[in-house]
Amino acid sequence: MEHFFGQQWKDQGIYHLIKLFDRPLVMDRSLLAAALCFWSSATNTMNFRFGMMTPTVLDMASLFSLSPLGVEVNAALVAPEVEGSFKTTWLTLARLAENKAKNMLNYSNFYSNFGVEDSFEDDAIAPLGEVEHTAFLLYWLCKFVFCTQANKVTLEFAHLADYLAQGGRLALSPFLLGHIYRTLHDIVTDGMKPKHGGPLWAFQFWLQAYFPELRGVASPNDNEPLANAFARAPKKHNATAFCYKFFYSLTERTGTQFRVRLARPFPMFLAHDLSVILDGETENDLKEIWGSFLVSRDLHCDLSKAGAEVYLPNFVARQFGLI
DNA sequence: ATGAACGAGACTACTGTGCT
DNA sequence: AGCACAGTAGTCTCGTTCAT
Numbered sequence: 116m117e118h119f120f121g122q123q124w125k126d127q128g129i130y131h132l133i134k135l136f137d138r139p140l141v142m143d144r145s146l147l148a149a150a151l152c153f154w155s156s157a158t159n160t161m162n163f164r165f166g167m168m169t170p171t172v173l174d175m176a177s178l179f180s181l182s183p184l185g186v187e188v189n190a191a192l193v194a195p196e197v198e199g200s201f202k203t204t205w206l207t208l209a210r211l212a213e214n215k216a217k218n219m220l221n222y223s224n225f226y227s228n229f230g231v232e233d234s235f236e237d238d239a240i241a242p243l244g245e246v247e248h249t250a251f252l253l254y255w256l257c258k259f260v261f262c263t264q265a266n267k268v269t270l271e272f273a274h275l276a277d278y279l280a281q282g283g284r285l286a287l288s289p290f291l292l293g294h295i296y297r298t299l300h301d302i303v304t305d306g307m308k309p310k311h312g313g314p315l316w317a318f319q320f321w322l323q324a325y326f327p328e329l330r331g332v333a334s335p336n337d338n339e340p341l342a343n344a345f346a347r348a349p350k351k352h353n354a355t356a357f358c359y360k361f362f363y364s365l366t367e368r369t370g371t372q373f374r375v376r377l378a379r380p381f382p383m384f385l386a387h388d389l390s391v392i393l394d395g396e397t398e399n400d401l402k403e404i405w406g407s408f409l410v411s412r413d414l415h416c417d418l419s420k421a422g423a424e425v426y427l428p429n430f431v432a433r434q435f436g437l438i
Numbered sequence: 439a440t441g442a443a444c445g446a447g448a449c450t451a452c453t454g455t456g457c458t
Numbered sequence: 459a460g461c462a463c464a465g466t467a468g469t470c471t472c473g474t475t476c477a478t
Contacts, residue, residue, distance in 0.1 A: 218443085220471090221440080222441095223440070263472085264474095265471090266439095266474095270470095270471075270472095271471090
């Protein structure tokens with residue numbers, strides 16, 4: 116897949132997030148359990164003694180190099196069953212399989228159905244490659260990115276996969292953030308039960324980025340997002356009580372600690388010195404990017420039911436290097 | 439941890455009723 | 459007759475459970 120579509124993924128800003136799952140991620144239960152005690156699902160922020168902190172669209176962009184711009188992912192993206200969409204392909208396949216279709220969405224069955232042996236014949240790309248590419252992206256979205264609760268591929272993200280496979284640029288930064296908020300809300304309001312799905316891994320990376328005291332030492336290079344460096348770093352195990360005490364007794368953070376996301380020249384658009392006057396097009400892009408970071412709004416996180424989570428960056432101005 | 443099966447809930451298409 | 463809406467049966471999808 117990488118051989119054929121690597122460049123396209125880079126253009127779309129999903130390359131690094133795909134590579135991130137090359138190695139298994141280790142869940143830091145202590146860190147998450149302690150951090151969740153400080154999460155408020157009313158404002159979608161962590162509330163500490165010194166004030167609020169929260170994952171932002173900027174964090175998603177710089178931790179995972181996801182695009183803050185592009186077509187907004189919401190219920191409107193769900194196009195009617197177009198010719199050649201994955202869902203229609205899927206329906207015909209399911210018909211053929213008759214009653215066996217029920218379990219074809221399990222990860223392993225899905226993989227054996229759509230995964231094709233490595234072959235470097237270039238003419239294999241279309242049309243089979245098209246479907247396989249979509250299937251790969253759908254598998255990736257369900258199993259690794261959004262961690263569906265049902266532990267199998269769900270068709271909820273089929274249109275998303277279609278769109279990505281066709282090379283479309285989606286605003287995945289706000290979308291992932293919306294899902295993080297929703298996941299944290301579900302866990303916090305449901306007695307911290309461990310049964311929930313959702314991109315909890317992303318929240319863990321965010322915690323590691325802002326609280327380096329609680330993670331192992333990472334050595335990021337300038338061409339990769341921080342998350343990929345953290346995934347390589349040695350694991351550091353802290354007891355839950357230790358993490359809790361750390362958060363509880365945290366009375367202040369310095370400006371540098373708040374601006375940790377802005378200190379690196381990755382991805383490219385963060386490297387711009389904002390005091391320099393830019394040419395028209397770049398300036399417009401920058402405006403839109405920073406608009407996406409800074410405007411309070413609802414983030415869509417549910418494609419079928421128009422669900423949304425409130426995003427309040429005005430509470431965490433310090434994280435953007437503002438007063 | 440994984441796959442098969444089951445059941446709840448959401449969605450859809452169709453039918454019947456009542457109003458204009 | 460024509461239209462809008464409510465009810466209903468059937469289908470589909472997802473989350474859970476249980477066995478392996």
